[in-house]
Amino acid sequence: MVVVKRRASAFSGSDLDVVLRARGIDHLVLTGIATSAVVLYTLCQANDLDFGLTVLSDACLDTDPEIHRVLVERLFPQWADVVGVDAWLKGIAP
Template sequence: MSKPSLLVMDMQNGIVSRFQANPELLLPFQKSVETARRYNIPVIFVRVAFSEGYPEVSPKNKSFSQIAQFGGMTVSDHVTQIHESVQPMNGEPVVTKYRVSAFAGSNLEVILRAKQIDTLILTGIATSGVVLSTLREAADKDFTIKVLSDACIDADPEVHRVLMEKVFPRQADVLTVDDWIGGLDSMTKE
């Protein structure tokens, strides 16, 4: 019997705000969180944020050095807090990472090992960022992986499609939130 956990990655105010013109995009995230809670599957939230003064940011890091230069994205900033559509409940960890992968510089693996989690169910923004990087690292760490395709968003729909159809299936089961729920429902009826 596997022991899964749902990872809700980079669903933070500053990232979700890029997609607020299309609020129905958030519904699969909400549905996956509600379902995990209903089935007592641990939910772990992952965000990217930095300490005051940005000691974690190298000037060689093309993405994050811009943040250090212009400010924002510190652990206390509004933009790094988990979006209200999927607010963590008491006891649900919020992991802070310092790079793209959910594992990079965070305590995620310690939490997963402590809870004896062996299966990760991935959701997040962006498909080509946190989802891709976390999937690759999780596969190298021998986790079983599921990706909820409609609870992942990318600014480039073609990149999202290629990753879901051609890249991710090599290391993960790719399914919709409804298909995942159907599998959970059928397991409880057995």
């Protein structure tokens, strides 16, 4: 299945929500470039759509390291489990 992403959020302007729900998926693991844009927008919309969320903090990147740090340490934990890739692969949750 290929979902074409058209906006900052992977959900905006796409059928991603329908595709995921049709497959019974209710938890997402987010990674990506532009922590302060693409990851943030997708996380907010996925949260509004009641998906469970995990953000892999060291699999995200932003042009401003301080903004990235604030997002993954202070904002994202309000809505998602935030862990590193190694911890996630080992099944270690916060």
